[in-house]
Amino acid sequence: MLGSHCGTIEHMSVGRSPDVTRRYARILGFAYQMLGDAALAAQATNRVCLRAVRSPGDDLTFWCSAVVVIHDYLARGFLVRPLMPEGQHAALLSALQELAPAERMIVLLRYHEGLTIPDLATVMETDHVTIRRVLAEARGALLDRIGARNAL
């Protein structure tokens, strides 16, 4: 993409590492749900990818880096409520947005990104018991907010 704008840029393959390309959409989606704003999410995603290019690692390292960057944005008060979700999973996305950031982060990493509980404990720098408790509480809250319990 950029190569065509800038002539001979042979080292652009660095930025196009398959790992970064593969993970870009996933990190962007995660960052968007965490920060609530597309531009902020893109900025955070690019920071994560820059770190990944500087010190490549496995998926876990990548998610650790994503969590550090998102925490940094949250600590600085960057938290925008996303536009009202639409479509098939609108109720679920709305309910997710009502969770506390740490709960939302754990739920997304566990169920959307498929991290195991030990991996989550590493990424969140906490213990398994806390992760399991947060997951149980957050899922209960999600079910209440979706109204799934009342629907049955």
Add this chain to the structure above:
Amino acid sequence: MRCEFVEVLLSDYADNVADERGRRIVERHIQLCCSCRTDLLLLQRLAHQLERVALLPMGVSARMPRYQYELERLLLARERARRRRPLMAVAVVLVLLLEVASVWLVLLLAHGG
């Protein structure tokens, strides 16, 4: 056992991460408790939905190439700065050498005069 005591175990069970003892407790509990049996089903469905949900709205997905372009631009700038670094170091050394040489020359002329 009361429902609030099995909440975490039920969540573990739904995720297939409960240990043997936890599984036994949950299985015994859901045989007797209709509400927790329903919750178990809902938790499993919820996990399935969370796995499939699209986190990016269409509008943001459409802008992704632009965001990736920005990343490539940042990488390019960093790479250029990295390549420029040795040249900068050489330039700094040359300037320092010139400074030393000029001081030395001034001193030499002063003593000579």
